[in-house]
Amino acid sequence: MSTLTTRRQFLGTASLAAPSIAAPEPSSARPNFVIIFLDDAGYADFHPFARPPYSTPNVARLASEGCRFTNFYVPQAVCSASRSALLSGCFPERTRVFGAHGPRQRGLDPKYATLGNVMQSSGYQTAVFGKWHIGDQDDTRPHARGFSESAGLMYSNDMWEFHPENPKAYSKFPLQYWNDGKVTIERVTPDHQQHLTNWYTTRAVDFIRRNKSNPFLLYVPHSMPHVPLFCSPAFKGRSGKGLYADVMMEIDSSVGRIMGALRQAGVDRNTMVLFTSDNGPWHSYGNHAGKTPFREAKGTSFDGGTRSPCIVRFPGRIQPGTVSSRTWSTVDVLPTIAGLAGASLPSNPVDGRNVWDLVSGKPGALNPHEYYPFTINSNFEGILSGDGRWKLHVPHDYRYLITPGNDGAAGKFGRRRIELSLYDMENDPFETANVMAKYPDVTARLQAIAERHRREFFN
Secondary structure, three states: OOOOOOHHHHHOOOOOOOOOOOOOOOOOOOOEEEEEEEOOOOOOOOOOOOOOOOOOHHHHHHHHOOEEEEEEEOOOOOHHHHHHHHHHOOOHHHHOOOOOOOOOOOOOOOOOOOHHHHHHHOOOEEEEEOOOOOOOOOOOOHHHOOOOEEEEOOOOOOOOOOOOOOHHHHOOOOOOEEEOOEEEEOOOOHHHHOOHHHHHHHHHHHHHHHOOOOOEEEEEEOOOOOOOOOOOOOOOOOOOOOHHHHHHHHHHHHHHHHHHHHHHOOOHHHEEEEEEEOOOOOHHHHHHOOOOOOOOOOOOOOHHHHEEEEEEEOOOOOOOOEEEOOOEEHHHHHHHHHHHHOOOOOOOOOOOOOOHHHHOOOOOOOOOOOEEEEEEOOEEEEEEEOOOOEEEEOOEEEEEEEEOOOOOOOOEEEEEEEOOEEEEOOOOOOOOOOOOOOOHHHHHHHHHHHHHHHHHHHO
16 A cells, blocks of 8 residues: 555545434434543554454444544543543643543643533433543542542553553552442452453443433443453453454453443433544554554554544434544544533533534534644644644654564654654545645644644643
């Protein structure tokens, strides 16, 4: 495949914009929402985004029943920043939630409402089962941030005494498992970790069954496939393709169990399901990492880090079996869901916009954003035009993989620098050819936008 393969050729599909369908008569029941948010899953880890050497029939079915979005972005390809953006609708540079927060860190300041706060205030039952990672203090954990039910880890599953590179950094605080605001496992062990995906899914299924008569928001941020990799004994070796494949097959099964619970509860046709990942793969871990066709990976502002697989299913509202190249971002999720639910936006500033017209495939719908910014930690690194056509990198250093690790061991990174660069993402989605000289007017326009953004958030 040429590095200048067009987006249409790369996706191998004749139509990229989801066709519009007539909206059904509004239901008397308010819609439910399920967000399945993976950790470090690669764009190419699932059918039908690619052809991985293992089966993901439930994700494939989800796509066949909804719309697959090929240009869905996160504003920062690192754990806490990405999750905070999803739940607050704010850029990391606004909330100052950068990078990956460790044990007992403050996380997202309560002055910024979460999606849980928004929906709970509007009469929704709310739950989060999985990895939180946007605050590990009394008033920043999920039970204090708009989620009436919660279970899981407060941060990444590698922030423990067995960290492969720096175990001493996390030896002071044991990795804990929480249930509804209380610690129920004081020290998570490898034996516990193998059950995480199943535990999260079981709680999610139970929540759906108990709330079939209530409008609900269910957030399932899986700990996997972030390293260290673990899967249930029932999935160990099932793929025949290694541990990463086993883990992905269990996640796929989790999707199937959640969708089955929605059907059994009779609410699947009134529920919007969003499936995506917090960022691209952590390719330092070699055979314990996912795959992406795009440049670089997690921890960079290239599309290998910031472009995530995304599927949205909403019967009667989204045409099944469609593919869309329309650009949107995790920051748009909160205002879009709030709009569908008839909920009020929080009083604090929100950077995202209601992009339901884009998501639902309304003809002629335009992205309301002039641009989307990208950061890594507290460094501003570039912008993407709202229509997804142009990406400008301002000068910055970035990490690149020298040697991948194996079987849970980390590989070796190096550092490179990119100078001011413009990429035509329509014809070069792999960010290979700097076209500044060819498009000086576009470059000047995006430079001015980037400088304005820098002055607003970084001065």
